[in-house]
Amino acid sequence: MSTATEVICAPQQALEALRAFAADGMCGRCIPCPIATRQSIAMLERITSGEGEAVDLDRLTRVSTELIDAARCPKGEEAAKKLGEALASPEFARHVEGICGSGACAALTRYRVIPERCTMCGACQEACPRDAIEGDPFIAWRGDNKPYVIRLEKCDGCAKCVAACPADAIERVT
Amino acid sequence: MAKEITLHIDGQPVTVPEGTKILQAAESIGIEIPRLCYFEGLPASGSCRLCLVEIEGQSRLAVSCTQRVKEGMAVLTASDRVLRSRRFILELIWSTHDGDCTTCEKAGACDLQRYTYDLDVDKEKYGLYAPDEIPSDLGDPLLERNLRLCILCGRCIRACREKSQGILDFMERGMSTIVTTSLNRPLAESGCDFCGSCIEVCPVGCLVERDRKLRGREWEFESVETLCGHCNLGCTQVIDLAHGEIVRTRPGADGYLCVRGKFGWDYLSSDDRLTAPLVRNGDSLQETTWAEALARAAEGLAGAGSVAGLVGPNVTNETVKAFGELLATSFGSQDVGFTGGGVPFGALSTFGGLKALAGVGDVEKAKKILAIGPSLAEGFPRARLAIKRAVDAGAKLIVVDPNESELAAIATLHLKPKAGAEAALLTAIGKALVDGDLHNAEAEGVAEAIPAIRELGVPDAGVSPEAIAEAAKLFAKGKGVVVSSALTCDVLSRSAGLLMLTGRKKGALLPLHPSANPWAGVLLSAGASGDGAKGIYALGTDPVAAGEPPNADFLVVQDLFLTKTAEMADVVLPLRAFAEEEGTVVGAGGKLIAVNAAAPSDLPANWQILADLADAAGKPLPYKSIRDVRAAAKETISAVKGSLAFPSMNGAGDSEELRPYERFELPEPSWVARSQIRRGGSAAGVSEAKEEVAA
Incomplete structure (x- = not known):
């Protein structure tokens, strides 16, 4: 999920913590703990893939507060507390609005070509798996050169164009 | 006496x-705390977290099904x-x-549904x-396991x-946890004995009987x-x-039924049941009216x-009594035999009578148990449970x-006699008791018996003298019982002998019999031979299947089905099954127990059929109602055995009380109280029992 820059946002952090709890710490013998964890993981997956809704934030907050009471063992309680700490970050609300901001959630990250830097080599277009970059290579004698632009509705934020660009001419906009 | 603790719950002192x-x-002050994992009678696990309560001064919520009360707690x-x-x-x-x-299927009786309603859950x-x-559906026989409903x-x-x-446990872990058998094998391959105990405790619709599916809603x-009439252990059955x-059938107050009690009721509504009388017409039996059939039977006999x-032993005392009376009054015969492998009552007659009989309660409280007989655990799961609990x-x-078995695996001592040498082994143990001066010399009848026992040679039972x-x-020493599925006269009389030698005379012997009322033979004057009788009336018994075909000029058979004997009969009369009859039985423990007509019958x-037959013979029975028959049956039992105990409900000593059913408290789940319990609604028998108690 994380991009070439290896950054991680608050929802991703919470997601990783809960996945680790589910894989290792949780026994699954109490009723609330496994269901709450499964539900929270599903919600965080939605949020980090751009499908989160405001109601998910309410539900997550409810898990983080109520599971402290409902869990039997310190492990469950700790998982709930960690979730609660993560939820304090304003990043959650922004994710639901469609912005990751850190580049960690590809689905919530968009790029643009900086015209001033672009050499119109076409490497980004070749690298794009979704055919989201329009434009033609630079031909000196032509008067109607089409500069490269990233069509945001096609882009999924994979950032392969960023890695491919030799001129460092692509920047993150959200 | 335990120390008393006073605390406040929701402001009420308790x-x-x-x-x-x-x-x-x-609960003792009427406050019900919701719970899904806790079930009365099972160990608490504290895992559903629904019964959490707040205790003043404690930051964490407390699990009320596992946390003990403390003085001054609020x-x-x-x-x-x-x-x-x-x-949440x-x-x-x-x-x-x-x-x-x-x-x-569980709608209306589902705890999850109820709590969801009560708490107005989103x-x-x-x-x-x-x-x-x-x-x-995991495809098991008899019951459906729907893991989509499992909580x-x-x-x-x-x-x-x-x-x-x-055989059930949590399998896998974390978020993949499911409840199933080891390796998720089908129940039938996992050692399940299909007692259905799991169904009774399931709070939701995950476990349900297949037979009840789409047959009606819980509130109907x-x-x-x-x-339950499948053996003589007398489990209560709803x-x-x-x-x-x-x-559906389910356990009553006892909380347990074995596979036969839980699932073995289909015979009651079988299409093969006899529903009308049949009379012989040449080679075939033809359906006819009651009047004609009874006239033919009366005339023929x-x-x-x-x-x-x-x-047979699967009818009530009242039926046996009325039958004996019919033979005596209407046909002048004292020759009435109790068949179908009835327990040899003579084996006990010298030893405390019915009072000596034990019930499962006696076994559960026993300190020493001698369990005799092959297939005891498999044949009588309730006895197995009682022994295991003890x-x-x-x-x-x-x-x-002689074989390895489930009980042998938990036994302190497993003796393997040669085939058929159980009685010899018991004799040897009796002799060892006397030789080792381990017997109770003060016990009644022991002193007289000792010299003869000392003289005895040790019979060879194939077991080492040390064992x-x-x-x-x-x-x-200690409270001891003998539980036996071997019902030969020898084994029972030797068992009685062992109990006598050790001074145990009450609630000490539990012979296991696969029918409801194997002691009803005490209602009849003993010793029927049937030899030479020209007319035979067989009720609830199939001598042909037992290898003793009746040799008679005129044969009347009354039974549930067209048995092999019935096929030979001149007149065949339908019989109400045990579950369809009100009356009394001599239950395990020698107690006289009232039973209800629980299943419907047309x-x-x-007793009415027998009375009508007597009328048809022109010599009516002296009974006007079932109450008269019951009184007569009770009188005979009391007369036959002066020592017969009629225990009161609380088990405190002997009294002349019947044990009426309606006094049993049904256990949880609480929805039981909501469904209409017609306990004795039709059963005039129960109200009569009340009257008798009052009188």
Whole structure:
């Protein structure tokens, strides 16, 4: 999920913590703990893939507060507390609005070509798996050169164009 | 006496013995704390977290089903924080539970449904359950396991462990946890004995009987409690009817039925049941009216000259009594035999009579148990459970069985006699008791018996003298019982002898018999031969199947089905089954127990048929109602055995009381109280029992 820059946002952090709890710490013998964890993981997956809704934030907050009471063992309680700490970050609300901001959630990250830097080599277009970059290579004698632009509705934020660009001419906009 | 603790629950003061759990303390003052994993009678696991309560001065919520009361504690069972937590848990459960109550068999009796209503839970808070790869039916026989409904409360796991084979458990872990058998094998391949104990405790619709599916809703059920008739251990059984048909049976107060009691009721509504009388017309039997059949039977039997009767052990005392009276009054015959492998009563007659008989309660409280006979555990699961419970409580168990068995595996001592040498082994143990001076010399009749026993040679039973001496030593002292599925006269009389030698005369011998009323033979004057009788009347017994075809000029058979004997008969009369009759039985423990007509029947009562036959013969029976028959039966039993005990409900000593059924408290689940329990609604018998008690 994380991009070439290896950054991680608050929802991703919470997601990783809960996945680790589910894989290792949780026994699954109490009723609330496994269901709450499964539900929270599903919600965080939605949020980090751009499908989160405001109601998910309410539900997550409810898990983080109520599971402290409902869990039997310190492990469950700790998982709930960690979730609660993560939820304090304003990043959650922004994710639901469609912005990751850190580049960690590809689905919530968009790029643009900086015209001033672009050499119109076409490497980004070749690298794009979704055919989201329009434009033609630079031909000196032509008067109607089409500069490269990233069509945001096609882009999924994979950032392969960023890695491919030799001129460092692509920047993150959200 | 335990120390008393006083605490406050929701502001109400309550005083309970030390060690009581908060949940029970609350219950004692009528406060019900919601619970899904806790079940009365099973160990608490504290895993559903629904019974959390707030204790003043404690930061954490407390699990009320596991936490003990403390002096001065102030408990809040429904504070805002507690309710918030409960709703949260229920919201979560709904996201993993297939929530279509409209087609769920358990609707109306589902704890999840009830709590959801009571707490006004938002079922969709965490999204509705979407069917996934979890199967909705694991395909087991008799019961359906729908894991889409499982909420992982673990009650079935504990019930299986406590009452049966312990084959269920949590499998996998974390979020993949499911409740199933080892390696998720089908029940039939996992050692399940299909007692259905898991079904009884399931709070939701995950475990249901296949036979009840789509037969009626839980709130339409009419329930009648009676005694299970599949053996003589006398488990209470509730029969549920929907739209006049049996749809399910379940345990009564005892909380346990074996596979036969739980699932073995289909014969009652079988299409093969006899529903009308048949008379012989040449080579075939033809359906006819009651009047004609009874006239033919009366005429045939009266014309036969000498008449003998045979009656089986699966009918009530009243039927046996009326049958004996019919033969005597109407056909002048004292020749009435009690068949179908009835327990040889003579074996006991010298030893305390019916009072010497033990019930499962005596076995559970015993300190020493001598269990005799092959297939005891398999044939009588309730006896197995009683023995296991006693062993868990520290009882010493001696198993006499040539084969390895489930009980032998938990026995203190396993004796393997040669085939058929059980009685010889018991004699040897008796002799070892006397030789080792381990007997109770003061006990009645012992002093006279000792010289003869000392003279005895040790019979060869194929068991080493050391093992026999150890058995004698083990069995000598403490509250001891003998449980035997070997019903030969020899084994029973030797067992009685062992008990006599060790001074145990009450509630000490439990012969296991696969019928409901094997002691009803005491109602008849003993010693019927049937030899030479020209007319035979066989009721509820199939001598042909038993290899003793009756040789008679005129044969009347009354039974549930067209048995081999019935096929030979001149007149065949239908019989009401045990579950369809009100009356009394001589139950295990020698107690006279009232049973209800729990299953519906269109037939006349059995005693009524017999009375009508007497009328047809022109010599009516001296009974006007079932009450008269009962009084006569009771009188005979009391006269035959002066020592016969009529225990009162609380078991405190002997009294002349019947044990009326309606006084049993049904256990949880609480919805039982809501369904209409027709305990004795039709059963005039119960109200009569009340009158008798009053009188």
